[in-house]
Amino acid sequence: MYPKDLKYDREHEWVKVEGDTAILGISHFAQDQLGEVVYVDLPSVGDSLSAGESFGEIESVKSVSELFAPVTGEIIEVNDGLGDAPETVNEDPYGEGWMVKVTMSDASELDALMDADSYEAFIAEEA
C-alpha cells in the first residue's frame, strides 16, 4: 500500500526521488478517500512549484481536493494520460497514476517528508 522507496507528506502526496528529479503523485490512502477520480487538473511544463502550495486539483464524484507540492522546483513533465483516464490514479497511484515530474531546487526539503512507516502511522491517526 505504501512503497518503502517513496517519501510522503501530510497532504498525502508521495515523492519518488531520481537524482535531482522528483516524481509526484497521491497516496493509496488519498485515492481511497477521494473515491473514483473523474478529473485531474495539473499545471504545465515550465511552471514552478513551491513547497506547501497548491499546484492543482483532483476531483471525484463526491469531492474535490487540492494537490500540494511537497517540494519546490520546475515542472519538466506532466502525465497527460490522466486527462483521458483519470481513474488511473485509483488503479495505480504509484505507477501510471503519477502526476508531475519536477527538477528540485532544494533537495533538503525532502528531509521534512515522512518515510513509509511514519506515513502509515500518520494516517492511522487520521483515520
Next chain:
Amino acid sequence: MSEAKRTPLYEEHVALGARMVDFAGWDMPVQYAGIIEEHKAVRERVGIFDVSHMAEFRFFGFEAKDALQRIVANDLGKIDELGTAVYTVMCDADGGIIDDLIVYHTGDLEYLIIANASNRETDWDWITSHLPEQGVEAADESDRTALIAIQGSLALRVVGELAGEDWEPPARFSIAEAVLDTIPALVARTGYTGEDGVEVLCHASQAAALWRALLSFPEVTPCGLGARDTLRLEMGYALYGSDMDRGVDPVSAGLGWTLGLSKGEFIGREAIVRIKETGPQSKLVGITVSEGVPRHGYSVLHEGTEVGKVASGTYSPTLEHGIATAYVPVSLASPGTELQIAIRRKTVAAVVTRPPFVKTTSLNASAS
C-alpha cells in the same frame, strides 16, 4: 447533536465495507465499491439501496382522502383505484414547498405517504395539525418500517424470483402486497433512479433477511446514497433541500405538472395560482458543462454576472461530464441558453439543457 440514527440494515452495510456518512441525522452508506461502479450497475443490471431512513406515515378513515386532498397539492382523485400512487408536493399557505412525497392508496380507506427523512418531524406535525378532529387515524410507522429500493432493468426479474411463480409485478406507480422469500412486504413500482424497479417496504426486523436474499443474486449490487444522487440527477429528479425548499414554489421548481389545481381548495393553492398567473421570477433548469464538476452553491453566470447558484450538481457517470440544476431568471431559462459556472478558479461554459440528461433507460423501454 444527538447520536446519528441507524437503519435496520446498519450492520449489513458495515459488514459489506460501506463508507458511512451522516445524512439528515442518519448514519448511511454513501458507497460500497465506488459511486461510478454502483451507478453503472443500476443503469446496466440492478442495484439495491437502503432507504429505510425515509419516513412512512399511514392515514386511515372515512375522512382520510378528503383531509389529505386539502394538504397535498396533487389530486388524489387520480389514485381512487386501490393500489395506485401519485407524486406530489405539500405546500404552506404561501406556496412554499414543505416536502415532496409519494402518496399510495393502500386500502379502501387507507393512504400511505413516503416522505423525506430530513422532513419527518416537520411533515408529521404539519399533516396531523391539519387533519380534522375526527375521521382520520394517523400513524408514524417510520421506526418499524424498512424500505429497500431495487432498481435497474433486472429488478423485476430478481423480485420475481423471490416472490414466486404466480407473482405479477404491480403496474408503474402502483403498490401491492407480496411475500418475498417468506417475508411479507409491500412492493411499489416506484423509484428515484430513472430505471425500472420497485421500492419494497417490510418490517424492520426482517430487513436484513430481505437484503441478504437480494444480495444472493450475483447480478445484484449494493448501492449507496452517492449513486442514488448521481442517478436521480441524471434524470433531473428534484431533491428536497437542494432543488427545493420552503423558499420556493412548485411552479418555479418545475413541478407545475404535479399540481391538481382543478381539484378544489388545498393549502397553498391561492398563492400558487397567483404565481402561475404572473409567471415565476426564476425557474429551476438543467445545465450541462463541458469540463469540471459543478457543485451545490457554485455561482451561475450570464455574460460575467452572477444570475444564480447551482442547486444540485455532480459528475454524470453515464455522460462522463458535469451536470447541474440551478434557479435562473426566466429570461435565461430556455434550453440552449449559454451560461457559465464558476468552478473555483475557473469559469467554464455551461448550457441550459432540458432534463432528463440521460434520455434512454429501462423505464422508457418497459411497457407498463
